[in-house]
Amino acid sequence: xxxxxxxxxxxxxxxxxxxxxxxxxxxxxxxxxxxxxxxxxxxxxxxxxxxxxxxxxxxxxxxxxxxxxxxxxxxxxxxxxxxxxxxxxxxxxxxxxxxxxxxxxxxxxxxxxxxxxxxxxxxxxxxxxxxxxxxxxxxxxxxxxxxxxxxxxxxxxxxxxxxxxxxxxxxxxxxxxxxxxxxxxxxxxxxxxxxxxxxxxxxxxxxxxxxxxxxxxxxxxxxxxxxxxxxxxxxxxxxxxxxxxxxxxxxxxxxxxxxxxxxxxxxxxxxxxxxxxxxxxxxxxxxxxxxxxxxxxxxxxxxxxxxxxxxxxxxxxxxxxxxxxxxxxxxxxxxxxxxxxxxxxxxxxxxxxxxxxxxxxxxxxxxxxxxx
Numbered sequence: 290x291x292x293x294x295x296x297x298x299x300x301x302x303x304x305x306x307x308x309x310x311x312x313x314x315x316x317x318x319x320x321x322x323x324x325x326x327x328x329x330x331x332x333x334x335x336x337x338x339x340x341x342x343x344x345x346x347x348x349x350x351x352x353x354x355x356x357x358x359x360x361x362x363x364x365x366x367x368x369x370x371x372x373x374x375x376x377x378x379x380x381x382x383x384x385x386x387x388x389x390x391x392x393x394x395x396x397x398x399x400x401x402x403x404x405x406x407x408x409x410x411x412x413x414x415x416x417x418x419x420x421x422x423x424x425x426x427x428x429x430x431x432x433x434x435x436x437x438x439x440x441x442x443x444x445x446x447x448x449x450x451x452x453x454x455x456x457x458x459x460x461x462x463x464x465x466x467x468x469x470x471x472x473x474x475x476x477x478x479x480x481x482x483x484x485x486x487x488x489x490x491x492x493x494x495x496x497x498x499x500x501x502x503x504x505x506x507x508x509x510x511x512x513x514x515x516x517x518x519x520x521x522x523x524x525x526x527x528x529x530x531x532x533x534x535x536x537x538x539x540x541x542x543x544x545x546x547x548x549x550x551x552x553x554x555x556x557x558x559x560x561x562x563x564x565x566x567x568x569x570x571x572x573x574x575x576x577x578x579x580x581x582x583x584x585x586x587x588x589x590x591x592x593x594x595x596x597x598x599x600x601x602x603x604x605x606x607x608x609x610x611x612x613x614x615x616x617x618x619x620x621x622x623x624x625x626x627x628x629x630x631x632x633x634x635x636x637x638x639x640x641x642x643x644x645x646x647x648x649x650x651x652x653x654x655x656x657x658x659x660x661x
Contacts, residue, residue, distance in 0.1 A: 330342075332647055332648055333648055333650070334647070334648070334649070334650040336463075337506055337532045337533070337573070338408065338463060338465065338506050338650060339533075339573045339609050340609055340647040342647060343643070343644040343645060343646065343647045344602060344608055344609050344610055344611055344644060344645060344647070345378040345379045345408060345609065345610040345611070345645070345647065346375075346377060346378050346379070346611060346640050346645035347377055347378055347379030347380065347381055347408070347410065347610060347611065347612040347613070348369065348377055348379075348380070348381065348612060348613040348614075348615050349380075349381040349382070349383070349578065349612060349613070349614050349615060349616065350362070350365050350366050350369045350380070350615050350616075351365060351422065351615070351616045352365055352422050353365040353368070361399060362382065362397070362399035362400065362403070363399045363402050363403055366380055367661075369615065369628075370660075370661045371661040372628065372633060372637075373627075373633070373636060373637050373640055373661075374637050374640070374641070374660065374661060375640050375641070375660040375661065376406065376407065376660050376661065377407055378407060378408055378610075378645070378647070378649060379407060379408040379409070379410055379465075379610060379612060380400075380403050380404075380407050380408070380409055380410070381410040381411075381412065381577070381578075381612050382400060382409070382410070382411055382412070383411075383412045383414065383423065384411060384412065384413050384414065385413075385414050385416050385417050385418045385423070385428065386413065386415055386416065386417060386431055386441065386445050387417045387418065388444060388445050388448065388449075391421055391422075392418055392421065392422060392423070393417075393445075393449075394449070394452070395411055395413065395449045395452055395453060396409075396411075396452050396453060396456050396464075401456070404456075404460070404462060404464070406649075407649075408464075408465065408649065408650070409464045409465065410464070410465035410466075410467065410508070410577075410612070411464060411465065411466050411467070412467045412470045412510070413449075413466060413467065413468055413469075414428070414469055414470075415430065415431045415432070415433065415436050415468070415469050415480065415489065416428035416429060416430055416431060416480075417429045417431070430475075430478065430480050432479075432480065432481055432485075433469075433480050433481035433482075433485035433486045433488070433489040434481055434485045434488075434489070436489035436492060436493065437485060437488035437489040437491075437492045438492075439492065439496075442496060446493065446496055447496070447500065450496065450500045450502050451500060451502075453466070453497075453502055453504065453505060454500065454501060454502040454503075454504070456504070457502070457503070457504030457652075460652040461651075461652025462504065462650075462651070462652035463504040463505065463506055463650075464504065464505060464506065465505075465506050465508050465533070465575075466505045466506070466507060466508065467507075467508040467509070467510045467535060467577065468489070468490050468493055468507075468509075469486065469489075469490075470508075470510035470511075470535065470537065470577060470578075471510060471511060471512045471537055472486050472509075472510070472511055472524050473511050473512050473514070473517040473520040473521050473524060474512050474514075474517070476520060483520060483523035483524045484523070486524050487523075487524065487525070487526050487527075490509070490526040490530060491526055491527075491530055494507060494526070506532045506533065507530065507531055507532045507533070508531075508532065508533040508534070508535045508575060508577065509524075509525065509526060509530075509531040509533070509534055509535065510534075510535030510536065510537065510575075510577045511524065511534075511535070511536060511537075511564075512536065512537050512538070513536030513537060513538045513560030513561075513563075513564065514538075514560070515559060515560065515563055518563065518567070521564075521567075521568070522567060522568070525568055528569060528572075531569075531572060532572070532573075533572060533573050533574065533575050533609075533610075534564055534568060534569060534572045534573075534574050534575070535574070535575040535576075535577035536557075536560045536561070536564060536574065536575070536576060536577060537576075537577055537579070537614075538556050538557050538560050538576070538578075538579060539556060539578070539579060539580055539582075539614070539625065540552070540553075540555075540556045540580075540581035540582065540594065541623070542581070542584060542622070543582065543584075543585070543621070543622040544582050544618070544620055544621070544622050544623040545620075550584060550590070552594060552597065553581075553594055553595070553597050553598050553601050554597075554601045556579070556581070557576060557579065557601075557605070557608075561574065561605050561607075561608065565607060570607075572607075573607060573608075573609040573610075574605075574607045574608050574609065575608070575609065575610040575611075575612065576608060576610065576611045576612060577610075577612050578612060578614040579611060579612065579613065579614065580613055580614045580615070580625040580627070581595070581625070581632075582622055582623060582624060582625055583624065583630075583631070583632060585622070588630065589631055590631075591630075591631050591632040591635060592631035592632060592634050592635035592638075593635060594635060595627070595632065595635030595636045595638070595639045596635040596638050596639055598611070598639040598642075599639055599642035599644050599645070602644065603644065611645075613627060613636065615627060615628070
């Protein structure tokens with residue numbers, strides 16, 4: 290009798306769930322599932338987009354600069370994926386607050402296309418860039434105090450918040466959003482004081498809540514440079530406002546006039562340990578920008594740097610996403626890309642590791658093409 294009652298209860302439960310799912314779809318609310326090449330093995334991402342069994346493999350890829358694909362982000366990403374022999378889990382792109390169609394509009398047509406079968410991470414800077422796509426790294430600060438005061442809500446914040454909300458309603462998908470990544474470095478650039486950043490971050494978060502935007506995963510990103518430890522502590526908005534912690538650490542080697550080659554472990558672990566000890570040991574952590582320059586005297590050194598990532602990152606279990614910065618930075622010996630040579634070979638090998646083959650979360654529409 291107990292077994293039969295259990296079966297009836299299961300049947301009733303199934304009917305209730307199916308009806309509830311149907312009502313959610315009719316109401317336009319996303320239903321989150323996981324896509325995978327195999328059966329569900331308990332590795333589906335959480336609602337905060339955290340993969341429990343490994344880490345996301347991502348990259349920042351600049352817009353295409355020449356040829357028929359000039360100005361296209363999709364073509365640039367597809368070309369990069371062909372080189373590395375796999376589809377990226379996560380595509381990272383940057384925006385200013387100009388509110389212009391070129392750089393100030395979150396979720397561009399290219400981003401929406403890429404988001405059909407990848408996660409999206411958008412960095413939103415409280416600046417206005419002086420050149421398209423921040424080409425020459427010059428910008429004008431809006432100021433954290435002005436963001437916190439609500440001065441830019443109607444013109445800048447609200448329209449982009451509504452775009453993100455509409456994207457979630459249409460697709461059932463969430464996006465990562467980082468407000469003023471590397472905030473510790475922006476203090477010297479005139480953005481404001483740490484307390485003003487915290488107020489601006491919280492205002493942005495609360496404004497999104499007021500507008501009903503519930504498909505954002507909030508990433509607080511600092512440089513991870515331990516010389517800015519006091520600033521990073523003061524910049525933290527609080528656990529209630531942060532879903533992930535991001536850090537941007539590199540092996541710059543000769544790029545910054547040093548002779549200290551830092552392997553992947555030495556380049557990442559100090560900031561990883563510090564953030565867990567001083568900010569949060571519980572939040573998932575993203576290497577929101579990482580990479581290495583080559584060693585002109587040893588071509589294989591760059592390949593080995595990347596090839597060692599899978600074994601090393603397993604010893605940093607709260608690292609749940611790794612995002613290669615695939616763009617040179619100004620200066621001599623500052624090419625951080627993996628577009629060719631030993632660096633590409635090492636990066637390709639690392640990306641094939643099963644630790645970076647996690648089932649992607651999806652909304653109501655999610656295309657999964659084969660890897661390049």
